Amino acid sequence: MAKKIKILPSDTGYDLAAPRYDDKEDYLNSFEQGKVLTYLQDVAGKKVLDVGAGTGRLSVELSRRGALVTALDVSSEMLKVLAKKNKYIELAIGDAEYLPFGNEVFDYVIATFLIVHLRDPKQFFDEAYRVLKDGGRLIVTNINQAEAPEVETDAGPIKIESFYHRPEAVMKKLEELAYTIEKEDMVFEGDVWVNQILVAKK
Numbered sequence: 308m309a310k311k312i313k314i315l316p317s318d319t320g321y322d323l324a325a326p327r328y329d330d331k332e333d334y335l336n337s338f339e340q341g342k343v344l345t346y347l348q349d350v351a352g353k354k355v356l357d358v359g360a361g362t363g364r365l366s367v368e369l370s371r372r373g374a375l376v377t378a379l380d381v382s383s384e385m386l387k388v389l390a391k392k393n394k395y396i397e398l399a400i401g402d403a404e405y406l407p408f409g410n411e412v413f414d415y416v417i418a419t420f421l422i423v424h425l426r427d428p429k430q431f432f433d434e435a436y437r438v439l440k441d442g443g444r445l446i447v448t449n450i451n452q453a454e455a456p457e458v459e460t461d462a463g464p465i466k467i468e469s470f471y472h473r474p475e476a477v478m479k480k481l482e483e484l485a486y487t488i489e490k491e492d493m494v495f496e497g498d499v500w501v502n503q504i505l506v507a508k509k
């Protein structure tokens with residue numbers, strides 16, 4: 308009989324996944340086709356909060372572009388990998404749904420491959436709105452993942468708890484919270500959408 312694979316919450320799951328996470332960088336990039344970074348070209352001197360920053364796939368590039376980056380994640384092991392790559396990025400261990408920052412601090416909040424791990428992204432969107440300056444932007448991606456994939460770790464294969472969000476539902480939640488949607492890019496593989504990229508203005 309096939310062995311049942313444990314489904315873990317994000318903090319313990321990503322702590323286990325951290326050492327091998329960067330092996331999948333090209334695969335992860337393919338879901339964005341460079342689009343997320345095109346919306347973050349003029350970030351020099353801007354305050355950027357990367358929520359669910361992981362090992363810094365985007366944080367490191369934004370810091371290189373001169374942004375003042377804060378990387379927040381529930382997984383301390385993911386942030387440890389990030390810390391080895393860049394000493395200028397500020398690190399925060401915390402939960403996307405309770406951001407440990409004051410009101411109207413950031414020019415941008417970004418969240419790539421994050422909301423797939425949130426049962427309901429509404430509270431995160433609300434928090435992002437609170438910490439954004441007036442006119443600031445939330446850039447969020449929503450991958451089309453109906454079922455959590457198997458992840459290889461040194462402790463054996465695991466799955467990390469994840470949730471499917473319909474693109475229209477994500478858009479609706481943002482609009483209900485008074486964001487203005489400036490852009491929606493759908494990334495396709497053949498006929499199937501694989502990622503929704505949204506730029507929402509406060």
Ligand SMILES: C[S@@+](CC[C@H](N)C(=O)[O-])C[C@H]1O[C@@H](n2cnc3c(N)ncnc32)[C@H](O)[C@@H]1O
Binds near residue numbers: 318321365420
């Ligand atoms: C698939 S990784 C994405 C990492 C990075 N954003 C990227 O695009 O490569 C998802 C990250 O979100 C983090 N995460 C999941 N749920 C979270 C939450 N509620 N608050 C903060 N971070 C969370 C995980 O620990 C993990 O590092």
